[in-house]
Amino acid sequence: MAKMMQSIIEFGKINRNGLKHLVVVTDGFFLPKECVSEQDCYWEVMISKILSKGLQAYANDLIELEANDPECVRYPRFKMSDDKTGVWITF
DSSP, X not given: OHHHHHHHOOOOOOOOTTOOEEEEEOGGGOOOXXXXXXXXXXXXXXXXXXXXHOHXXXXXXXXXXXXXXXXXXXXXXXXSOOOOOEEEEEO
């Protein structure tokens, strides 16, 4: 059990100088890649949307997007909607 936990848990230190927010989300919060243009940085677009809308509104928008593609054709994925867990810490 301990060996398995080592493979999925990460820990360490980060430099907080200039750090304003820490956003930690599960993959259920990831935008479909088709929603982000190739010229834009995927992570910047996603985090910008979360910071401007809030976690709940962002999740609601994503759930609506997924509901409009129940067959997972427009945005290919394994299932219609994945669980969405997120934490947003402001320093």
